[in-house]
Amino acid sequence: MSVVWALLRRDLAQMFGGGRRGGAVLPVLFFIATAMLFPFAVGPDPVLLARAGGGIVWVAALLAAILPLDRLLAPDLEQGFFDQFAVRGIAEEAVVAVRLLAHWLSFGPPLMLAALPAAALLGLHGDTLRTVEWGLLAGTPGLAAIGLIIAALTVSLRAGAALAGLLLIPLAVPLLIFGAGALSTGGASGLAFTAAISLLLCAITPFAGGAAIRAAREG
């Protein structure tokens, strides 16, 4: 247990403390900046923005999920952290599971907070904003899980960072369809589906990530 706590403490310190993983701030600023661009691009028509706004927030969240990918696992593998964990008998799966929790904490809640100013910029109110926030709560764990799986799979590739961004987009489409879809149907079923996909992704991430890291070590 103390090992898990030590790992979590290190991961959180790196993500929130302005450490080398880019921190939690950069994706949030990128998220707001993306949401801010749309009113400039499509014009200040409040009806149009209010209709498209929820989807725009989702696209912005998806793009923001790409930013931290190349710093999630690659530095630890290069510097030998995973080797040191392995000789101590700490499973890659455990390290990845802890990293997933830390990654979501540094990504999900800050994004949900940043959705408030983004919603104000897009003119979203009331029910729409509530659905967007619930959707982000249900969807960001899934986005974090996809990101971590991709980071593990591309960890030993030279052009990993660029490839990771390209890989995330198609894999995140189901989350986007149900998460943003809940906005137009207004029902809870879309949110429930989003949460179900997120849970499934979070459940497989430690195993997929652990296997990918072991494969990268053999390579």
Next chain:
Amino acid sequence: MEGARLSLNDLACRRGDRVLFRGLSFELNEGEALQVVGPNGTGKSSLLRIVGGLLRPFAGTVDMQGSAGLVDERPALEEHLPLGRALDFWARIDAPAPPAPDLGLDSLLDVPVRFLSTGQRKRAALARLTRQQAPVWLLDEPLNGLDVQAARACEALVADHCAAGGLALIASHQPFAAPGLKQIDLMDYAS
């Protein structure tokens, strides 16, 4: 460190499509140290990584009693943190960690790891290793980058470790002095 033991049975190692060595067998009991020598590329590091469970052997088996501690060219210390805090992370993982041996690191504890030289990083990695209290030491080129004084200190660490019942496997092409140190040349097992 009771009952540390390491035995390799007919071990072979393949990297890519080349078999680096084959038919390697030896046994180390507590208090023993073995130096693996051989030119670059004969598989010294790969052998250590196989023993540490980081690579799969191409053939043969490794039987190890006791946990392993590894020092290689990567110190696994946070680059942006001061050395003291970077070592504290491993002390929390390896809890309860005894105090570090005197490797001349005291004045460096508040220096960020990225400013440390190769030799200073190596000394930090050795400090991390001794605090891990693993009975089996796997040292990959432990003397690289160390000055004469630090190299003597490193040899003394190995001697103390073996005297306390641990065992050490050292891959190095440099002369290494430790009491009762045995040697094998991987060239003899090249295929």
